[in-house]
Amino acid sequence: MNHTPRLSVNLNKIALLRNSRLTGVPSILAFADIALKSGADGLTVHPRPDERHIRRDDVVALAKFKRTIRPESELNVEGYPDARFIEIVREVAPEQCTLVPDLPGVLTSTEGWRLEGKDAIDVASVVAQLKMLGCRVILFVDPNPAIVEHVAEVGADGIEIYTGTYASEARSGSAANQLDLCAETGRRAQISGLIVNIGHDLNLVNLPPLLRRLPMVAEASIGHELTADGLVMGFGAAVAAYKRIMKGQQDQQA
Secondary structure, three states: OOOOOEEEEEEEHHHHOOOOOOOOOHHHHHHHHHHHHHHHHHHEEEEOOOOOOOOOOOHHHHHOOOOOOOOEEEEEEEEEHHHHHHHHHHOOOOOEEEOOOOOOOOOOOOOOOOOOHHHHHHHHHHHHHHHHOEEEHHHHHHOOHHHHHHHHOOOOOOEEEEOOHHHHHHHHOOOOHHHHEEEEEEHHHHHHHEEEEEEOOOOOOOOOHHHHOOOOOEEEEOOOHHHHHHHHHHHHHHHHHHHHHHOOOOOOOO
């Protein structure tokens, strides 16, 4: 790779554990600090309407916590672009917004924007609003090369390629087709002048081959698998292991 992609650590699962008690433990800010000191380039949060993990006040607290190290250390706020989400973005002014097509109640993000008909018109309107607030706007998309031209048409700055299907097929040893789709989607996005991010179910094993096929990746947002690794090896050590992979250094524990 000619450059080192950024590692944005998603703190949702830390918040999910915290929310199972009323003690405030584990502390979101404490784990944000560990992540940044262990090599993370930024932090990602997804404040869902039901606040089952990250809450609105967490986003505000993180923005304040990072105020002296922003914008170099970025805050990425992701979510469905309803009025509540836009209010949060207006309040904290994140460097990046990643828009996902999830409606309330879904377990996790499992598909990208279609950007067809009224959907495209609505997304274009939101993109314009967010860019006026000073945010870089990224759209969560499936690994589908045909979607790239539609992303450019609605005015977004880039894409985050959904890698959940790739991760699932990698577990069964049949990821070649998904790797090809991710690579071609990234290539077309790069040609179109779009930023290319990746995210969902990435881990120490499946991340290296994906990065080798996507040398243009700007950022990987990783939370669930990193947090699971942190339960075994320690959160800071897990962040450092993922950061080594981002630098192109295959980790010995992968």
